[in-house]
Amino acid sequence: KAAEWYKLAAEQGYSRAQNALGNLYYRGLGVELDCSKAVTWFLKAAEQGNSNAQNNLGICYEEGKGVVKDFLQAKQFYQKAASNNHASATNNLGYLYLMEKLFKEAMNKFHIAASLGCIDAVFNLGTMYEAGLGVTKDSHMMVEYYEEAAGKNYPKALVKMAHLYCKGEYIETDYQKAFNYFKKAAEQGNDEGENGLGQMYELGLGVKTNLKEAIKWYIKSSKQGNPVAAYNLGMICMEGRGLEEANPKKALVYFKEALRNGHPEAKQRLNEVYQDFDLGIDQDENEDHELSFSTINV
Structure with a gap:
């Protein structure tokens, strides 16, 4: 229904409806996902000066969705929206400057975007101070920006703060706070937060051990x-920690998954499983097992 009403309004030239309809096509909400149609409607709205549509077009050109990837075009649309104080577009423009290694320009845009209320930009400022890009490294400023973004429940910042409290490198170690930050990130579906929360439960840091x-x-x-x-x-499957017994076949599945996604030690662990357990399968055999613990009693 929403798509029908937006289309009626969009065809009459209302820029907000055109941008909204573009968003539906871009996300496949109520209509079949079609990034080319999304770009068509974004462009109609952008030509009327709609800043949201200009920013959306910048994203399409940056990511190559519905159009051929073109950073120059992306930058131009971001600049149009940023000139009207569009917070996200200003941050996105800063990110393109960062990719071009124009660090001072990136810092400037991140500062402006942060002042306009963009939490992504606040987090990006933390990364700039952490890495010393366009500015002298400053751990105090880094923590300040990460903490500010985490205070708005920004998942990446929550994970950053959790790691900082675990390491105790720039702030005093506090596993309880680390656990809470990981939990907030995990509850938003952030994969690093989920893994971090799992590690806290496994090691009993900030919470009672619960495998x-x-x-x-x-x-x-x-x-x-x-x-x-x-x-x-x-590792849990290979060592059988907390399980009735080791499950090397499931260990293989997870180590292969870790290897596919770039874990540096997964190959070594795969070799250890093949060497230490009589699996009755060839090392080069590609077995597919369901990624599930449904048959393992903890």
Whole structure:
């Protein structure tokens, strides 16, 4: 129904309806996903000066959705929207400058976007201070920006703060706070937060040790392609920690998944499983097992 009404209004030239209809096509909500049609409607709205549509076109050109990837075109649309104080477009423009290694220009845009209320930009400022890009490295400013973004429940910042509290490198170690930050990120479906929460449960940091909970969160994270979570599951299966017995075949599945997603130690662990267990399968055989702990009693 929404698509029908938006289309009626869009065909009459209302830019907000045109942009909204473009969003439906871009996301496949109520209509068949069609990024080319999305671009068509975004363009109609952008030509009328709609800043949201200009930003959306910038994203399409940056990501190559519905159009051929073109960073120059993306930058031009971001600039149009940013000139009207569009917070996300200003941040996106800063990100393109960052990719071009124009660090001072990127910092400037991130500062402007942050002042306009863009939480992505606040987080990006933290990364700039952490890496010393366009500015002198400053751990105090880094923590300040990450903490600000985490205070708005920004998942990446929540994970950053959790790691900082675990390491105790720039702030005092506090596993309880780390656990809480990981939990908030995990509850938003962030794969790093899910894996981090699993590790806290597995190691009993900031919470009572609970392997069943650890496995639950590792599985959620590994299903999103997180290599560390898959590796952690492989280790639990290989060693049989908290299980009735070791499950080397499931360990193989998870180590292979970790390897596919780039975990540096997964190949070594695969070799160890083949060497230490009589699996009755060839090392090069590609077996597919369901990524599930349904047959394992914790």
